[in-house]
Amino acid sequence: MTDKSPVLETTSEAIALATSLIRSAHHGVIATLEPETGRPLATRVGLATDADGAPTILVSALAAHTPALRADPRCSLLVGEPGRGDPLAHPRLTLHCDAREIERGSSEEARIAGRYLAHNPKAALYSGLGDFRYFRLEPVRASLNAGFGRAYALAGTDVLG
Amino acid sequence: MTDKSPVLETTSEAIALATSLIRSAHHGVIATLEPETGRPLATRVGLATDADGAPTILVSALAAHTPALRADPRCSLLVGEPGRGDPLAHPRLTLHCDAREIERGSSEEARIAGRYLAHNPKAALYSGLGDFRYFRLEPVRASLNAGFGRAYALAGTDVLG
Numbered sequence: 345m346t347d348k349s350p351v352l353e354t355t356s357e358a359i360a361l362a363t364s365l366i367r368s369a370h371h372g373v374i375a376t377l378e379p380e381t382g383r384p385l386a387t388r389v390g391l392a393t394d395a396d397g398a399p400t401i402l403v404s405a406l407a408a409h410t411p412a413l414r415a416d417p418r419c420s421l422l423v424g425e426p427g428r429g430d431p432l433a434h435p436r437l438t439l440h441c442d443a444r445e446i447e448r449g450s451s452e453e454a455r456i457a458g459r460y461l462a463h464n465p466k467a468a469l470y471s472g473l474g475d476f477r478y479f480r481l482e483p484v485r486a487s488l489n490a491g492f493g494r495a496y497a498l499a500g501t502d503v504l505g
Numbered sequence: 506m507t508d509k510s511p512v513l514e515t516t517s518e519a520i521a522l523a524t525s526l527i528r529s530a531h532h533g534v535i536a537t538l539e540p541e542t543g544r545p546l547a548t549r550v551g552l553a554t555d556a557d558g559a560p561t562i563l564v565s566a567l568a569a570h571t572p573a574l575r576a577d578p579r580c581s582l583l584v585g586e587p588g589r590g591d592p593l594a595h596p597r598l599t600l601h602c603d604a605r606e607i608e609r610g611s612s613e614e615a616r617i618a619g620r621y622l623a624h625n626p627k628a629a630l631y632s633g634l635g636d637f638r639y640f641r642l643e644p645v646r647a648s649l650n651a652g653f654g655r656a657y658a659l660a661g662t663d664v665l666g
Contacts (some may be wrong), residue, residue, distance in 0.1 A: 350567050371592035373583050375536035375545035384536035384545045386583040388597050388650075406511050406656075408599070408648065422534050422547040430627040431532035436549050438569070466591040470653070487569065489549075492631070495567075 351497050358496040362488045362503050365437045367393055369423040370464055374401070376412035376419045385412055391423070392456075392463035397504045398480055399423075399439065400446075400456050402467055405475040413479060417443040421481060435490045439503065441481035453478055512658050519657040523649045523664050526598045528554055530584040531625055535562070537573035537580050546573055552584070553617075553624035558665045559641055560584075560600065561607075561617050563628055566636040574640060578604040582642060596651045600664065602642035614639055 352358075369391045378385045387409045389401045399421055403410045413419060424436030446453045456478050461468050470476060483500035490496065513519075530552045539546045548570045550562045560582055564571045574580060585597030607614045617639050622629050631637060644661035651657065 371587055373534035373536075373547050375534075375547035377545050383579045383601060384538050384581055385599065385601075386534050386536035386547060386581045387599055388583060388585075388587070388593065390591075390593055418544045420545055420547045422549060424549075426532055426549070430551075430625070430630075432549065432551055433627075438546065438548055440544060440546075464591070466594075469591075 350493060351495050354496055354498060354502065358488055358490065359498065359502050361435055361490060362437050362486060362496075362498055363397060365424045365435060365488075366397060366399060366439065366503060369399075369425075372399070372421045372423040374409055374419050374421050376409045377416045378408070379412055379415040385409065389421075390460075390464055390467055391421075392460040394456055394459065394480055398483060399441070400460055401443075401479050401481065402460055402464075402471055402476055403479065404470075404473075405477065410477070413443040414445065419443050419481065433491050435488070437489075438487045439481070440484040440486065440500075442484060443479045443481050446478040446480060448477070456480065511654060512656050515657055515659060515663065519649055519651065520659065520663050522596055522651060523598050523647060523657075523659055524558060526585045526596060526649075527558060527560060527600065527664060530560075530586075533560070533582045533584040535570055535580050535582050537570045538577045539569070540573055540576040546570065550582075551621075551625055551628055552582075553621040555617055555620065555641055559644060560602070561621055562604075562640050562642065563618075563621055563625075563632055563637055564640060565631075565634075566638065571638070574604040575606065580604050580642065594652050596649070598650075598664075599648045600642070601645040601647065601661075603645060604640045604642050607639040607641060609638070617641065
């Protein structure tokens with residue numbers, strides 16, 4: 345490790361913080377690739393988790409991130425909300441994922457929808473609309489910023505289970 | 506406009522909401538392109554505005570977004586925090602920008618830093634550190650989501666001035 349590489353060794357506390365940030369989140373910001381331009385696109389999504397801790401999202405085909413994820417499943421998700429004081433002093437997690445669309449009417453969708461609506465009851469207002477679909481975000485790797493000078497690089501498997 | 510294109514005609518109220526979301530924000534999430542992989546990267550940044558309303562950020566060279574912006578200035582910024590109830594019912598703005606690094610010691614930096622630290626006083630703790638730099642995010646275009654079914658496409662110039 346050099347002065348230019350401020351990443352700390354992964355600890356069980358860092359993994360516990362990362363999984364807690366994911367499991368407690370009701371929304372996050374997803375970065376996708378805009379198909380027409382290749383530009384990065386930041387949009388808000390509603391969030392829950394599948395049984396193994398992978399994030400799940402419920403998105404409309406009319407929202408920009410949905411065609412983006414269908415064209416290129418690579419995305420990253422930021423979770424962890426600032427509280428009082430400097431917003432950069434609060435923990436947040438960037439989770440790199442590959443998105444996978446869940447088939448309508450599948451048993452996998454039933455499981456994911458049940459968990460999603462238990463976590464976000466108000467989403468029942470639109471979850472059944474024809475243009476809404478669930479995606480599972482398969483974690484690839486993650487970067488945890490636990491506050492100034494406290495950065496950790498995690499494996500995708502660190503945040504599952 | 507068809508059923509598949511739910512974007513409403515731009516109104517002065519939509520522009521006022523967009524500029525208010527930018528000017529009142531103390532932080533946002535920026536989407537950049539990871540240089541090594543081309544993957545989209547979502548990270549939190551502290552925010553203020555320049556005199557014309559363009560967003561400004563103060564970032565560390567040790568944070569992933571800084572080398573990303575230096576390699577490719579294309580980015581998008583999400584502002585607008587959820588309040589109570591469904592997080593997707595609250596207004597938010599995706600602002601597509603081209604980032605421009607501000608020269609250390611320039612009069613432009615003095616102006617931008619003065620405004621930034623007036624908006625975010627706690628950032629004075631680290632703004633003078635050697636690895637921190639200001640960037641101006643030059644607006645290209647924006648997408649305003651004012652709540653379900655209320656989407657607007659704005660020009661970059663709509664959110665300046």
